[in-house]
Amino acid sequence: xxxxxxxxxxxxxxxxxxxxxxxxxxxxxxxxxxxxxxxxxxxxxxxxxxxxxxxxxxxxxxxxxxxxxxxxxxxxxxxxxxxxxxxxxxxxxxxxxxxxxxxxxxxxxxxxxxxxxxxxxxxxxxxxxxxxxxxxxxxxxxxxxxxxxxxxxxxxxxxxxxxxxxxxxxxxxxxxxxxxxxxxxxxxxxxxxxxxxxxxxxxxxxxxxxxxxxxxxxxxxxxxxxxxxxxxxxxxxxxxxxxxxxxxxxxxxxxxxxxxxxxxxxxxxxxxxxxxxxxxxxxxxxxxxxxxxxxxxxxxxxxxxxxxxx
Ligand code: APR
Numbered sequence: 299x300x301x302x303x304x305x306x307x308x309x310x311x312x313x314x315x316x317x318x319x320x321x322x323x324x325x326x327x328x329x330x331x332x333x334x335x336x337x338x339x340x341x342x343x344x345x346x347x348x349x350x351x352x353x354x355x356x357x358x359x360x361x362x363x364x365x366x367x368x369x370x371x372x373x374x375x376x377x378x379x380x381x382x383x384x385x386x387x388x389x390x391x392x393x394x395x396x397x398x399x400x401x402x403x404x405x406x407x408x409x410x411x412x413x414x415x416x417x418x419x420x421x422x423x424x425x426x427x428x429x430x431x432x433x434x435x436x437x438x439x440x441x442x443x444x445x446x447x448x449x450x451x452x453x454x455x456x457x458x459x460x461x462x463x464x465x466x467x468x469x470x471x472x473x474x475x476x477x478x479x480x481x482x483x484x485x486x487x488x489x490x491x492x493x494x495x496x497x498x499x500x501x502x503x504x505x506x507x508x509x510x511x512x513x514x515x516x517x518x519x520x521x522x523x524x525x526x527x528x529x530x531x532x533x534x535x536x537x538x539x540x541x542x543x544x545x546x547x548x549x550x551x552x553x554x555x556x557x558x559x560x561x562x563x564x565x566x567x568x569x570x571x572x573x574x575x576x577x578x579x580x581x582x583x584x585x586x587x588x589x590x591x592x593x594x595x596x597x598x599x600x601x602x603x604x605x606x607x608x
């Protein structure tokens with residue numbers, strides 16, 4: 299039997315995630331949305347690409363949580379994306395209510411699933427899903443770090459005119475302007491970028507990474523990024539379903555780790571069949587520690603702001 303992956307929210311991120319999952323043949327996909335007909339239409343359209351793309355997985359669209367039952371993985375993308383001039387944090391009131399309601403349904407129909415949250419403001423929305431689901435912390439995580447890192451990797455590869463395949467990068471902290479790109483841990487086939495680029499250029503690329511989501515929002519004007527976010531979610535799903543034990547930056551629960559004190563923030567984790575199998579603690583220097591601490595403080599303030607909508 300193939301693994302079952304349900305995606306709640308069949309909008310841009312949800313549908314694109316389904317597309318990457320199907321093309322990688324990771325499992326059967328259920329796309330759920332509150333809009334009638336739309337998830338069914340997108341699912342059928344994607345399914346009809348199967349003979350051309352040669353993937354043998356089922357793709358089903360629905361408005362009914364019954365169809366999601368006993369999913370192995372549930373991806374939550376339901377919610378409102380931001381518009382130009384908005385920060386991710388401006389979405390808190392509406393998206394907290396949506397994520398709460400969706401999580402209640404996920405718990406009811408797929409009590410043993412692993413939940414991956416994508417809805418923004420990300421770190422706070424994972425916290426909401428965790429609080430509502432009461433799932434063990436290893437079965438709930440958020441997608442942000444891979445996206446922020448892949449943006450950094452793209453900019454590094456372009457700047458140095460090298461293959462993206464050789465570029466690795468790590469971005470820690472919350473998924474917002476306070477995120478912490480780590481040039482010391484970013485490499486081109488093992489060579490730290492600090493040896494390949496002037497620090498002014500590194501700083502410029504790190505800043506572009508921090509503002510990477512906003513750059514897309516300003517171009518699109520009617521929504522936010524979805525190709526790279528969808529690909530990042532598919533990479534997490536692949537690591538989990540194939541028990542690959544990949545080390546990837548994700549929003550994971552940290553208590554004593556990095557002295558976070560019980561919040562979800564972006565850190566490198568080992569991803570395997572249990573979900574988050576380990577949080578990897580990097581040695582940070584004083585500046586990195588300070589920036590990370592600031593980012594965590596921001597996440598804490600966002601979590602506090604969700605409380606009145608729960
Ligand atoms: N249950 C199920 N689906 C819902 C609900 C709900 N309670 N509320 C909203 N939705 C659906 C909408 O109908 C819409 O189809 O969520 C979908 C969101 O899709 P888009 O508006 O296209 O937004 P998208 O770009 O996919 O972003 C979704 O991910 O990256 C984040 O910031 C982004 O929070 C946003 C989320």
